[in-house]
Amino acid sequence: MAIGIVLILLIVGSVLFHFLSPWYFTPIASNWGTIDDTVSITFWVTGIVFVAINLFMAYAVIRYRHRKHHRAVYEPENKKLEWWLLGLTAVGVAAMLAPGLFVWAKFVNVPEDAAVVEVVGQQWQWSYRLPGKDGKLGTVDARYVSSKNPFGMNPDDPNGQDDVLIASPELHLPLGKPVKLLLRSKDVLHDFAVAEIRVKMDMVPGMLTYVWFTPTRTGRFDILCEELCGIGHFTMRGRVVVDDPGAFQAWLGGYPTFAQTSGQMGGDAAAGQSLFAVCTACHGSQGEGNPALNAPKLAGQGDWYLRRQLRQFKQGARGTHDKDVFGKIMAPMAGTLPDDAAIDNVTAYIRTLPDKPAMATVKGDAKDGGQRYVTCGACHGTDGQGKEATNAPRLKGMSDWYMVTQLKNFREGVRGTHPQDLYGAQMALMAAILADDQAISDVVAYIDKL
Numbered sequence: 001m002a003i004g005i006v007l008i009l010l011i012v013g014s015v016l017f018h019f020l021s022p023w024y025f026t027p028i029a030s031n032w033g034t035i036d037d038t039v040s041i042t043f044w045v046t047g048i049v050f051v052a053i054n055l056f057m058a059y060a061v062i063r064y065r066h067r068k069h070h071r072a073v074y075e076p077e078n079k080k081l082e083w084w085l086l087g088l089t090a091v092g093v094a095a096m097l098a099p100g101l102f103v104w105a106k107f108v109n110v111p112e113d114a115a116v117v118e119v120v121g122q123q124w125q126w127s128y129r130l131p132g133k134d135g136k137l138g139t140v141d142a143r144y145v146s147s148k149n150p151f152g153m154n155p156d157d158p159n160g161q162d163d164v165l166i167a168s169p170e171l172h173l174p175l176g177k178p179v180k181l182l183l184r185s186k187d188v189l190h191d192f193a194v195a196e197i198r199v200k201m202d203m204v205p206g207m208l209t210y211v212w213f214t215p216t217r218t219g220r221f222d223i224l225c226e227e228l229c230g231i232g233h234f235t236m237r238g239r240v241v242v243d244d245p246g247a248f249q250a251w252l253g254g255y256p257t258f259a260q261t262s263g264q265m266g267g268d269a270a271a272g273q274s275l276f277a278v279c280t281a282c283h284g285s286q287g288e289g290n291p292a293l294n295a296p297k298l299a300g301q302g303d304w305y306l307r308r309q310l311r312q313f314k315q316g317a318r319g320t321h322d323k324d325v326f327g328k329i330m331a332p333m334a335g336t337l338p339d340d341a342a343i344d345n346v347t348a349y350i351r352t353l354p355d356k357p358a359m360a361t362v363k364g365d366a367k368d369g370g371q372r373y374v375t376c377g378a379c380h381g382t383d384g385q386g387k388e389a390t391n392a393p394r395l396k397g398m399s400d401w402y403m404v405t406q407l408k409n410f411r412e413g414v415r416g417t418h419p420q421d422l423y424g425a426q427m428a429l430m431a432a433i434l435a436d437d438q439a440i441s442d443v444v445a446y447i448d449k450l
Helices: 002-020 033-063 078-106 245-252 258-263 269-275 278-281 303-315 324-336 340-350 366-381 400-412 422-431 436-447
Strands: 113-120 125-130 164-166 172-173 179-185 190-194 199-203 207-215 217-226 237-243
Touching: 002 033, 002 207, 033 078, 078 207, 113 190, 172 245, 179 190, 199 207, 237 245, 237 366, 237 422, 258 436, 269 278, 278 324, 303 340, 324 400, 366 436, 400 422, 400 436
Parallel strands: 113 179, 172 237
Antiparallel strands: 113 125, 125 164, 179 207, 190 199, 190 217, 217 237
């Protein structure tokens, strides 16, 4: 009797949880409402079966429970019952599978007027490529991939010269226009998924997969990798931003074509020397840094990283948080650089400065820090030299007190929370694994010994 009552309570509780639970699908932002309908049909079929079977079990447990002086009756088979079970099971399975097949038929047939965008996944970031005015994407090949050509663009393909390269985890799309996403992985298995858009597809190295959809409302939607792709898998996040057509075109115009990136100069160090005069007051004439002024060492740091940080200070992605006192000091200094050419020039000059390791000032347990640094090394390199491919700056020989400050800022939300600081948001997730200040000191003490 007690077991029968428990089964009935299980049924009631499960049904109430399903209908009253606040956890369900996010509001849809694409044309794939049929996917929601298919899942709802599956819920109804499996829900009815769940209730029916458990109610029958409860009935059987109560009706045929052990009682004195009652004898069980053995019935080896019941063909009528078996035919009913076979028929109902067939109807239930068909009800679950048929809608999915119809949806899949639409999912794999892309509209002829769909725009084409390539999504490139790699540990642990997203980047994108859009066709230029010719409407055609150029060819790519793994043998062309390098730090200067991360997309692996074929330099001899004229169709690729006007391709727009988005070296950012944020992809903008125009409202109401169907889009086909070509999915390509550069290293391991990834999976492109956007919950609100109801698209999800594996990305297999050496293969080109795809999804398509039509955005139906503006907004910002998280991109997740839903395939375990390595130690930094949980930080592999991006964003789809659905804009009105005018805003989309304005965003697209802010990114270079392949021809433009190929023709970019590395900056004029001689011109950058005069610009660096403003920086010397805090960072030193040799870019050696000054702890008394909270100015980190610059010499030896990757110029690509310095360029990004200067742009973020200028654009407000850094140095605007109320608790980022020293970032607020840096922001107006970055504003003295009028344009990207000036930023390129000053970073080119910094590249010429002598790279002398900063003095170690942090005390911690380097042995314990070495175990924790295994996670950091996946992006920053086992030797701490940094990797442009994973957007991870150099750590070895840099200002250790500054690393401590920034790790605390990331952990406490002072840095990495601005909507435009997408790589900072990734780092904030990583910094969260350092539970306290001692853990931070231990990791930095280990970096000092690299």
